[in-house]
Amino acid sequence: MEFASLPKQPHPFCSYLRVGKLLYYSLILFILESWGFWVFLIKSLQTDSVGWQILWLVCFLFSFIHIFLVLMDGWSRYQNYKRAKDQFFEYGFQNRIAANYIGSKCQRSAALVAASELGIEQHVANYYKKRGVKWHHFVPYFMVKDPLFLIRKTFWARTFMEKTYQSKFDYKKLQLEFSA
Numbered sequence: 001m002e003f004a005s006l007p008k009q010p011h012p013f014c015s016y017l018r019v020g021k022l023l024y025y026s027l028i029l030f031i032l033e034s035w036g037f038w039v040f041l042i043k044s045l046q047t048d049s050v051g052w053q054i055l056w057l058v059c060f061l062f063s064f065i066h067i068f069l070v071l072m073d074g075w076s077r078y079q080n081y082k083r084a085k086d087q088f089f090e091y092g093f094q095n096r097i098a099a100n101y102i103g104s105k106c107q108r109s110a111a112l113v114a115a116s117e118l119g120i121e122q123h124v125a126n127y128y129k130k131r132g133v134k135w136h137h138f139v140p141y142f143m144v145k146d147p148l149f150l151i152r153k154t155f156w157a158r159t160f161m162e163k164t165y166q167s168k169f170d171y172k173k174l175q176l177e178f179s180a
Contacts, residue, residue: 003089006175007119018113019081020074022138023106027070034063069160076162077110083165085114090168093123102131104140117171 010018017024037060044052080101087097093115101111108128115124142149149155 003118003178005119005178006171007117009117009171009175015081015113015117016074016078019077019110020106022109023070023074023077027067027074030063030066030070034060034067037063072160073106076158076160077106079162079165080107081110081114082167084111085117085171086168088115088118088120088124089171093120093127095127098124098127099131102128102133103142105138106140108133 037056041053041056041060044056084097084101087100091097098111101107112121112124115121142155146152
């Protein structure tokens with residue numbers, strides 16, 4: 001697919017934020033939650049109630065660890081975004097490219113942001129709609145299919161440790177060339 005023009009290309013940081021928008025909302029919640037649990041933990045340490053201390057420690061650790069998991073997930077989705085954008089730019093919209101990113105709400109978001117920056121978002125959105133994806137499908141499909149996903153190496157690699165992807169194209173420069 002040959003692009004006649006490109007929409008205005010945002011700064012990479014703006015794209016980074018758009019790709020992980022839902023993740024970063026949850027990041028704020030985990031930070032607030034961690035702070036709240038920390039306060040309760042400190043107060044419980046001043047009493048002799050070991051049960052409450054253990055409860056608040058577990059709650060704090062759960063929230064605190066999720067801060068880092070959300071950051072890692074956001075980084076991985078940004079790598080998906082860069083790869084999807086390159087693929088859509090090179091080959092145009094193709095079902096097989098969009099299908100690579102259908103697995104979770106965050107991956108779909110990465111593909112949709114990439115497609116929107118190339119002016120083909122509606123094609124990708126229509127494909128996902130045709131495949132039965134609804135707006136409320138937040139839980140990744142693999143979690144429903146495989147309840148033991150937490151012990152799978154692919155889950156950890158694909159969700160939190162996606163390899164850094166270097167974009168093949170300078171889209172700001174291409175946008176200027178198309179508009180000249």
